Amino acid sequence: MAAGTSSRRERLRRATLEEIHTAARRLLVEQGSAAVTINAVARQVGMSGPALYHYYASHDELVGAVTADFFHELATAMEGARDARADAPVGERILAVCRALRAWASTHPAEFGWIFASPITPSNRRPDSVRHQAGQRFEHVLLDLTVELWRTRPFPVPDLADLPESLREQLTAYSAAIDGRLPPEAAHVFLSCWTRLYGLLCMEVLHQLDFAYSDLEPVFEECLRDLADTLDL
Amino acid sequence: MAAGTSSRRERLRRATLEEIHTAARRLLVEQGSAAVTINAVARQVGMSGPALYHYYASHDELVGAVTADFFHELATAMEGARDARADAPVGERILAVCRALRAWASTHPAEFGWIFASPITPSNRRPDSVRHQAGQRFEHVLLDLTVELWRTRPFPVPDLADLPESLREQLTAYSAAIDGRLPPEAAHVFLSCWTRLYGLLCMEVLHQLDFAYSDLEPVFEECLRDLADTLDL
DNA sequence: TAGGCTGGCTTAGGGGTAGTAAGTAACCAT
DNA sequence: ATGGTTACTTACTACCCCTAAGCCAGCCTA
Numbered sequence: 001m002a003a004g005t006s007s008r009r010e011r012l013r014r015a016t017l018e019e020i021h022t023a024a025r026r027l028l029v030e031q032g033s034a035a036v037t038i039n040a041v042a043r044q045v046g047m048s049g050p051a052l053y054h055y056y057a058s059h060d061e062l063v064g065a066v067t068a069d070f071f072h073e074l075a076t077a078m079e080g081a082r083d084a085r086a087d088a089p090v091g092e093r094i095l096a097v098c099r100a101l102r103a104w105a106s107t108h109p110a111e112f113g114w115i116f117a118s119p120i121t122p123s124n125r126r127p128d129s130v131r132h133q134a135g136q137r138f139e140h141v142l143l144d145l146t147v148e149l150w151r152t153r154p155f156p157v158p159d160l161a162d163l164p165e166s167l168r169e170q171l172t173a174y175s176a177a178i179d180g181r182l183p184p185e186a187a188h189v190f191l192s193c194w195t196r197l198y199g200l201l202c203m204e205v206l207h208q209l210d211f212a213y214s215d216l217e218p219v220f221e222e223c224l225r226d227l228a229d230t231l232d233l
Numbered sequence: 234m235a236a237g238t239s240s241r242r243e244r245l246r247r248a249t250l251e252e253i254h255t256a257a258r259r260l261l262v263e264q265g266s267a268a269v270t271i272n273a274v275a276r277q278v279g280m281s282g283p284a285l286y287h288y289y290a291s292h293d294e295l296v297g298a299v300t301a302d303f304f305h306e307l308a309t310a311m312e313g314a315r316d317a318r319a320d321a322p323v324g325e326r327i328l329a330v331c332r333a334l335r336a337w338a339s340t341h342p343a344e345f346g347w348i349f350a351s352p353i354t355p356s357n358r359r360p361d362s363v364r365h366q367a368g369q370r371f372e373h374v375l376l377d378l379t380v381e382l383w384r385t386r387p388f389p390v391p392d393l394a395d396l397p398e399s400l401r402e403q404l405t406a407y408s409a410a411i412d413g414r415l416p417p418e419a420a421h422v423f424l425s426c427w428t429r430l431y432g433l434l435c436m437e438v439l440h441q442l443d444f445a446y447s448d449l450e451p452v453f454e455e456c457l458r459d460l461a462d463t464l465d466l
Numbered sequence: 467t468a469g470g471c472t473g474g475c476t477t478a479g480g481g482g483t484a485g486t487a488a489g490t491a492a493c494c495a496t
Numbered sequence: 497a498t499g500g501t502t503a504c505t506t507a508c509t510a511c512c513c514c515t516a517a518g519c520c521a522g523c524c525t526a
Contacts, residue, residue, distance in 0.1 A: 009493075009502075016503095034352075037483065050485075051504050059484065116439055119266075119350065139444065167451035174445045191445050195452075199432030202441065206349055208431065211372065212407045212424050218400035219428075242473075242522085249474090270512065283514075284475050292513065 013055075019045050020055060024066045029110045033117060038062065064124040064131035070111045071134035077104045078141045090149045091233035095224060097141060098197060102220050105201050113205045146190045146231075147181045155231045157185040193227045250288060252278045257299045262343045266350055271295065297357040297364035303344045304367035310337045311374045323382045324466035328457060330374060331430060335453050338434050346438045379423045379464075380414045388464040390418040426460045 023044035027035045038059050039049045056062040081100035082093050105112040124131040149155065160168060163185075171184035174191070182190060200223055203209050204216045213219060227233075256277035260268045271292050272282040289295040314333035315326050338345040357364040382388065393401060396418075404417035407424070415423060433456055436442050437449045446452060460466075 007494090013502090038485080039483065047503090048505065049483095050487095050506090053485075054503060116441070117350070117352070120440055164451045164454070166448060167455070170446050170448065170451075187445075191442075192455075195433060195436060195442065196429060198441065199436050200428060202435055202439070203428060203432050206435065207353060208349070208435065209424075209428065212410075212420075213403050215399060215403065218397045218403075221397070222400070222425075240523095246473090271514080272512065280474085281476065282512095283477085283516095286514075287474060 016045070017055060020052070020062075021066055021069055024062065025069075025111070028066075028114060032110075033114055036063070036066070058123075060121045060123055063118050064121075064129055067115060067118055067124070068130040068134035070108075070115055071131070071138045074101070074104050074112075074115075075134070075138040075141055077101075078138075082141065082145065090145060090152060091228070091231065094142070094145045094149065094231070094233070095228065097145060098224055098227070101197075102201060102217075105205060106217075109205060112201070116202055116205060142194065143178065143181075143190065146186075146193075147178075149231065150182055150186050153232075155186070155189060157183075157189055160185045163188065189230065193230060196223055197227065246288075249278070253285070253288060253295075254299055254302055257295065258302075258344070261299075261347055265343070266347055269296070269299070291356075293354045293356055296351050297354075297362055300348060300351055300357070301363040301367035303341075303348055304364070304371045306341075307334070307337050307345075307348075308367070308371040308374055310334075311371075315374065315378065323378060323385060324461070324464065327375070327378050327382065327464070327466070328461065330378060331457055331460070334430075335434060335450075338438060339450075342438060345434070349435055349438060375427065376411065376414075376423065379419075379426075380411075382464065383415055383419050386465075388419070388422060390416075390422055393418045396421070422463065426463060429456055430460065 020041060024036050024041050027040055027044065038052050041062070042049045042052045052062070056065065078097045078100045081096040085093050085096055088096075120131075123129065126132065160171075163171070167188075168184065171188050171191075175182060175184045175187045178187070200216070200220060204213075209216065253274060257269050257274050260273055260277065271285050274295070275282045275285045285295070289298065311330045311333045314329040318326050318329055321329075353364075356362065359365065393404075396404070400421075401417065404421050404424075408415060408417045408420045411420070433449070433453060437446075442449065
C-alpha cells in the first residue's frame with residue numbers, strides 16, 4: 001500500500017538483494033569465479049547457506065542475476081559515453097561507445113570475463129531471464145547507433161545476391177528479428193563489425209592472446225580504425 | 234630393460250591412462266564439462282576415486298592432460314589437411330588448414346569449447362605443462378605456414394613506423410619470441426589474421442553469436458576470403 | 467627361493483559444495 | 497488476537513576434491 005510502491009518488507013528485501021550482489025561481486029573480484037558459491041556468498045552477507053534460496057531458486061539463478069547486473073552496468077557506461085556527445089555526429093558516438101566498452105572491460109576484467117566464462121545454462125538462455133534481457137539491452141546500444149547511422153548516412157553494403165544463400169537466409173531472419181530496422185545486407189555489415197570488436201575483447205579476456213600481446217589497447221584502436229573504414233565514418 | 238622400451242607395467246599404465254582420457258572425454262561430450270570430475274571418471278573406468286591420484290596429481294592436471302589431447306588431435310587434423318596437399322601452393326594449404334580447424338571445431342563442439350572454457354590454472358600455464366606444449370604445437374601449424382608464405386611470396390605489410398610505439402614494442406618482442414622467423418610488421422599481419430579467425434570460432438563456441446546466426450559456416454568462409462585478401466593469396 | 471620394494475588399488479575421513487526438509491520466529495493484515 | 501506470509505535456522509542427502517593409511521600382487525635382488 002501507501003505511496004512509495006514499496007512496503008517495509010519490500011525495501012528490506014531489495015536491500016538484502018543488493019547486499020547479496022555486492023558480496024558475490026566481491027568474491028568474484030577477489031577470489032575468482034569459482035569462489036562465488038551459495039555458501040560463500042551467504043557467509044559474506046551473514047546468513048547461513050540455505051537462507052539464500054529465499055532470494056534465488058538456484059546457484060544458476062544467482063549467477064544469472066549477477067551477470068545481468070554486469071550487463072546493465074556496462075550498458076550504462078556505453079550509453080553514458082553516447083549521451084555525453086549527444087550532438088556529435090553518429091560516427092563519433094559509435095567510436096566513443098566502442099571505447100567505453102573496452103574501457104569498462106579493461107577496468108573490470110573479472111566482471112567482463114565472468115560474462116563470457118559463466119556458462120549460459122538453459123534457464124539463463126530463456127528470453128525472459130534477467131540475464132537475457134540485460135544482454136539485449138547491452139547489444140542494442142551499438143545496434144541502435146548503427147541503425148541511426150544507416151538512416152542518416154548509409155554505409156556501403158555488399159550486394160545481397162553475392163552472398164551465399166544460407167547466409168542470406170540467416171541475415172533475413174535477423175533483419176526481421178530487429179524489426180527490419182536494418183535490411184539484411186546492412187545487418188551483415190553490422191554483424192561483421194560486432195563480431196570483430198567483441199571477438200577481440202572475448203579473446204583478450206579469455207587470455208587467448210597472451211602469447212603475443214600484453215596490452216591490447218593499440219590492437220583495439222586499430223580494429224576501430226578498420227571498422228570506421230568499413231562504416232565509412 | 235629389454236627392447237620395447239616398455240615393461241609390462243608401463244604398458245598397463247599407458248592403457249589405463251588412455252582409458253581415463255576416453256572416460257573423461259565421454260563424460261564431457263555426454264554430460265558437459267561439469268561432469269568431468271575425478272570421482273565420475275574413476276567410476277567410469279571402474280576404480281574408486283582416490284586411485285586416480287596415482288595417475289594425476291590433481292583434478293587440474295587431469296583437465297590439462299585431456300585438454301592437451303584435444304590440442305594434439307586438432308593439430309593432427311590441421312597437419313593432415315596441410316600434408317594432403319603438400320605440393321599445393323602455400324596459400325592453398327593455409328586455407329585448407331583453416332577449414333580443417335573449423336571442421337574439427339564443428340564436429341567436436343564439446344571438446345573445442347572445453348579448450349576455451351576450462352580455466353587455465355597457473356599450473357597449466359607453466360610452459361612445461363603438457364597443456365601448454367600441446368597448445369604451442371597447435372598454434373605453430375598456422376604460424377609455420379605463414380612463415381613459409383612470407384619467405385616464398387611475401388604478403389603486403391604496413392610500415393612499422395606507422396604503428397603506435399606500444400604496439401611496435403609488443404610486435405618486436407613477439408617477433409623475437411618466434412626466433413625472428415617473421416619480422417614485427419609481418420607478425421602483425423599474422424596476428425591480425427589469427428585474431429579474426431580464432432576470435433570468430435571462440436565466439437561461435439561460446440554461443441555469443443547465437444542471437445544472430447545459427448550456422449556460421451558461410452560467415453567463416455567470408456572471413457577466410459578476407460584473410461586471403463590480406464595475405465594476397 | 468625368500469625377502470623387500472614398488473606400484474595399483476582400497477576404505478576412511480576432513481572439509482567443501484548444491485540443494486531439500488522441517489521447524490521457529492518475526493512481521494503484517496485482517 | 498489470529499492466521500498467513502516471510503526470513504531464517506539447523507539437520508540432512510548426496511556429491512565434490514583430496515589426504516592418509518593400509519592391503520596385496522608382481523617384480524628385483526640376494
